[in-house]
Amino acid sequence: MTDRNITVLNTTAFEPVTTQTWTNGRHAVRCVKVIQETWDVKTFCFMAEQPIMFFFKPGQFVTLELTIENETVFRSYTISSSPSVPYSFSITVKRVPGGRVSNWLHDNMSERMELAVHGPVGQFNCIDFPSDKVLFLSGGVGITPMMSMARWYFDTNADVDMVFVHSARTPQDIIFRRDIENMVARIANFKLSLICERYESGQFWGGFSGFLNLAMLQMIAPDFLQREIFCCGPTPYMQAIKTLLQNVDFDMSRYHEESFGSTPEVIKEQVVQGAEEAAELAEAISASELLSVNFASTGKSVKVAPGETVHAAAAKAGLHIPKACGMGICGTCKVKCLDGEIEMNHNGGITDEDVEEGYILSCCSTPKGNIIVEF
Numbered sequence: 305m306t307d308r309n310i311t312v313l314n315t316t317a318f319e320p321v322t323t324q325t326w327t328n329g330r331h332a333v334r335c336v337k338v339i340q341e342t343w344d345v346k347t348f349c350f351m352a353e354q355p356i357m358f359f360f361k362p363g364q365f366v367t368l369e370l371t372i373e374n375e376t377v378f379r380s381y382t383i384s385s386s387p388s389v390p391y392s393f394s395i396t397v398k399r400v401p402g403g404r405v406s407n408w409l410h411d412n413m414s415e416r417m418e419l420a421v422h423g424p425v426g427q428f429n430c431i432d433f434p435s436d437k438v439l440f441l442s443g444g445v446g447i448t449p450m451m452s453m454a455r456w457y458f459d460t461n462a463d464v465d466m467v468f469v470h471s472a473r474t475p476q477d478i479i480f481r482r483d484i485e486n487m488v489a490r491i492a493n494f495k496l497s498l499i500c501e502r503y504e505s506g507q508f509w510g511g512f513s514g515f516l517n518l519a520m521l522q523m524i525a526p527d528f529l530q531r532e533i534f535c536c537g538p539t540p541y542m543q544a545i546k547t548l549l550q551n552v553d554f555d556m557s558r559y560h561e562e563s564f565g566s567t568p569e570v571i572k573e574q575v576v577q578g579a580e581e582a583a584e585l586a587e588a589i590s591a592s593e594l595l596s597v598n599f600a601s602t603g604k605s606v607k608v609a610p611g612e613t614v615h616a617a618a619a620k621a622g623l624h625i626p627k628a629c630g631m632g633i634c635g636t637c638k639v640k641c642l643d644g645e646i647e648m649n650h651n652g653g654i655t656d657e658d659v660e661e662g663y664i665l666s667c668c669s670t671p672k673g674n675i676i677v678e679f
């Protein structure tokens with residue numbers, strides 16, 4: 305009796321009429337599974353209450369909206385699952401020492417918990433840069449977008465030749481090892497190479513050791529110059545890869561990278577907000593050089609030094625504009641500039657239409673004169 309009822313419920317739940325497709329926006333989702341991937345990495349799987357087909361471009365990310373200690377915080381996480389399995393989506397999170405959200409997720413996020421996510425968005429994806437030969441280069445948790453792309457190509461039987469080169473600290477830090485090896489074992493056009501920075505005595509390691517270099521790359525993928533390259537990992541890793549490729553005259557229009565952000569930006573802003581620094585800054589800059597930022601909705605206003613972001617100005621005025629990536633990728637910090645000129649150095653987190661309507665990303669926009677912002 306119960307079984308029959310459940311069957312009926314599930315069938316109706318997934319009828320096309322009741323199933324929506326995912327579009328960029330704010331969505332309420334529920335955690336349905338937590339998987340321990342490595343000692344400091346977990347995957348969290350989410351579904352929507354009302355069935356949604358989670359279609360997105362493999363490589364894109366979502367921004368989580370969480371309430372931690374009565375404060376709303378935002379953080380972006382790449383979708384590690386593939387849109388070929390569309391009734392749920394996953395993110396894979398590594399604990400960052402001292403990090404607020406990553407540790408909170410590891411310690412608190414469990415099955416049945418609800419939260420809001422924004423997205424999906426992101427220009428780093430394999431749909432917008434189609435190719436029949438790809439090279440995935442990832443370091444650490446930077447594997448997440450590559451995993452989504454690889455799963456997509458695998459599940460859709462794409463005629464794409466994949467070489468996946470992943471670097472980890474030690475063998476026990478390799479994320480998704482079994483998942484990738486399973487795919488590699490089943491199709492001919494998928495090759496995997498793992499590189500470990502080091503391994504402890506007693507650990508068996510048959511792969512490459514050290515850091516990825518040109519000799520290794522030539523051995524792993526002799527035709528790498530003909531491949532579309534997707535790269536994601538820690539900043540020094542990506543810088544080293546870029547230099548390596550530039551030195552061999554790789555066509556950099558075929559090189560795509562995603563940065564998960566650097567800690568210094570977060571710290572820099574917090575430090576600038578500190579009273580001591582602010583006082584020093586004000587002393588060093590004459591009053592005539594300071595620019596005024598007016599926040600129209602709240603009636604607050606503040607003076608800032610040239611080069612300070614609109615987001616930092618808001619913080620000085622005691623206003624909290626939501627922010628996640630801090631690099632002009634995610635769009636969380638979007639506000640409207642009602643008057644005055646700004647310089648915006650974004651990384652794809654805003655559309656041309658939004659820019660035409662006067663919207664700016666406050667985390668990466670600096671005033672060029674006095675401005676008025678709608679906030």
Ligand SMILES: Cc1cc2nc3c(=O)[nH]c(=O)nc-3n(C[C@H](O)[C@H](O)[C@H](O)COP(=O)(O)OP(=O)(O)OC[C@H]3O[C@@H](n4cnc5c(N)ncnc54)[C@H](O)[C@@H]3O)c2cc1C
Nearest residue numbers: 380381382396397398401402403404405406448564567629
């Ligand atoms: C597009 C995008 C995709 C991403 N995808 C992923 C993904 O797939 N998986 C993943 O794990 N991460 C991903 N990230 C990174 C993620 O968004 C978070 O930045 C990461 O989880 C750290 O957040 P946190 O809140 O734990 O750390 P935070 O609290 O932001 O802290 C980060 C670091 O700064 C230090 N810190 C903070 N404030 C101070 C201070 N005042 N003084 C000194 N030190 C300080 C902390 O100790 C910590 O080491 C992605 C980021 C972006 C932009």
Ligand code: FES
Nearest residue numbers: 628630632635667
């Ligand atoms: S916080 Fe992500 S674009 Fe500004």
